[in-house]
Amino acid sequence: xxxxxxxxxxxxxxxxxxxxxxxxxxxxxxxxxxxxxxxxxxxxxxxxxxxxxxxxxxxxxxxxxxxxxxxxxxxxxxxxxxxxxxxxxxxxxxxxxxxxxxxxxxxxxxxxxxxxxxxxxxxxxxxxxxxxxxxxxxxxxxxxxxxxxxxxxxxxxxxxxxxxxxxxxxxxxxxxxxxxxxxxxxxxxxxxxxxxxxxxxxxxxxxxxxxxxxxxxxxxxxxxxxxxxxxxxxxxxxxxxxxxxxxxxxxxxxxxxxxxxxxxxxxxxxxxxxxxxxxxxxxxxxxxxxxxxxxxxxxxxxxxxxxxxxxxxxxxxxxxxxxxxxxxxxxxxxxxxxxxxxxxxxxxxxxxxxxxxxxxxxxxxxxxxxxxxxxxxxxxxxxxxxxxxxxxxxxxxxxxxxxxxxxxxxxxxxxxxxxxxxxxxxxxxxxx
Numbered sequence: 001x002x003x004x005x006x007x008x009x010x011x012x013x014x015x016x017x018x019x020x021x022x023x024x025x026x027x028x029x030x031x032x033x034x035x036x037x038x039x040x041x042x043x044x045x046x047x048x049x050x051x052x053x054x055x056x057x058x059x060x061x062x063x064x065x066x067x068x069x070x071x072x073x074x075x076x077x078x079x080x081x082x083x084x085x086x087x088x089x090x091x092x093x094x095x096x097x098x099x100x101x102x103x104x105x106x107x108x109x110x111x112x113x114x115x116x117x118x119x120x121x122x123x124x125x126x127x128x129x130x131x132x133x134x135x136x137x138x139x140x141x142x143x144x145x146x147x148x149x150x151x152x153x154x155x156x157x158x159x160x161x162x163x164x165x166x167x168x169x170x171x172x173x174x175x176x177x178x179x180x181x182x183x184x185x186x187x188x189x190x191x192x193x194x195x196x197x198x199x200x201x202x203x204x205x206x207x208x209x210x211x212x213x214x215x216x217x218x219x220x221x222x223x224x225x226x227x228x229x230x231x232x233x234x235x236x237x238x239x240x241x242x243x244x245x246x247x248x249x250x251x252x253x254x255x256x257x258x259x260x261x262x263x264x265x266x267x268x269x270x271x272x273x274x275x276x277x278x279x280x281x282x283x284x285x286x287x288x289x290x291x292x293x294x295x296x297x298x299x300x301x302x303x304x305x306x307x308x309x310x311x312x313x314x315x316x317x318x319x320x321x322x323x324x325x326x327x328x329x330x331x332x333x334x335x336x337x338x339x340x341x342x343x344x345x346x347x348x349x350x351x352x353x354x355x356x357x358x359x360x361x362x363x364x365x366x367x368x369x370x371x372x373x374x375x376x377x378x379x380x381x382x383x384x385x386x387x388x389x390x391x392x393x394x395x396x397x398x399x400x401x402x403x404x405x406x407x408x409x410x411x412x413x414x415x416x417x418x419x420x421x422x423x424x425x426x427x428x429x430x431x432x
Contacts, residue, residue, distance in 0.1 A: 012038070013040045396413070397412050
């Protein structure tokens with residue numbers, strides 16, 4: 001679909017993702033589209049109508065009225081449009097659309113719209129998976145000239161993990177450019193291309209044969225390790241496990257069977273993911289090596305202690321305030337042992353291995369050196385040194401490093417964005 005010159009009506013309903021509609025509006029304008037906006041009353045609690053009016057250079061259609069409002073906006077706006085986008089679409093407006101209720105600008109425009117309609121759901125995972133929402137979405141999929149975009153899985157604004165995120169504005173634009181959406185007056189209903197990585201509607205995505213990861217297995221390490229000094233003390237680190245949860249969620253939502261070997265961590269994995277619990281680096285090493293041959297993709301996300309005490313005391317070390325020296329010995333390098341085992345078993349053609357490199361200085365130099373020594377197919381360089389990113393938080397600086405290429409600049413993004421970067425890399429390698 002060519003967006004240049006298109007007249008697009010953007011319907012915004014009342015969810016936390018409403019702020020992303022501002023970005024979507026600007027992206028559409030950059031493609032040459034003209035955009036007008038209608039909003040539910042709840043949406044105005046998240047984004048001020050003046051923001052959309054300023055960006056679109058047109059009064060916003062509101063239930064309470066707008067500057068230069070006309071009595072027939074619910075007919076004029078949709079009649080003007082070549083395409084009606086509802087972004088985000090909450091459970092409430094989806095229910096209205098499906099049941100023929102029209103009592104706010106967004107649902108009124110949907111009712112009177114004669115151009116193609118595209119709906120992007122966004123809500124909590126429990127709401128998204130509720131029988132009512134599933135039924136309503138299925139009803140809308142059967143409407144003429146109506147497309148329901150899939151909702152990706154990942155970290156939600158409420159802190160939970162699962163399906164219900166709004167498709168990113170850039171992905172919506174990309175989808176529109178690749179779709180064929182015919183106006184009813186121009187002939188039969190057009191068929192649209194699916195998103196690059198669609199998400200199954202079933203609560204068990206591994207059963208959906210249309211997903212790109214169907215029939216493939218991910219082995220993932222997660223959390224941190226604890227190396228005992230005595231029965232009550234240990235050496236460890238600050239990893240919360242949130243990055244691993246994002247990885248497990250994204251791979252699982254895209255059809256992979258996901259098995260995790262997890263050290264201690266605070267974050268919880270979604271249902272459907274198999275988890276084996278360990279504590280020490282040696283326990284994690286043994287568990288990973290026992291499962292390695294069955295995996296199509298192996299992602300080493302755990303923060304494994306490089307060293308352990310040479311001897312762990314059987315009893316608590318008494319506090320005598322005298323100087324204490326602890327002799328440390330190296331732990332096994334799980335990543336290197338995996339790549340060595342893969343090479344020895346000649347599995348390299350069908351197995352992809354990705355490691356992690358957490359660095360606090362000389363990022364490019366250290367990442368390139370670690371990648372070369374590891375033998376991995378890629379290394380995810382991340383740096384938890386910014387005040388609003390890293391351990392226990394949702395954002396991180398990262399870059400994917402591959403052999404034979406320069407280390408790309410690190411970017412700040414969500415941990416789900418990081419997970420999707422690794423997913424895309426693994427799928428490209430597995431499908432090559």
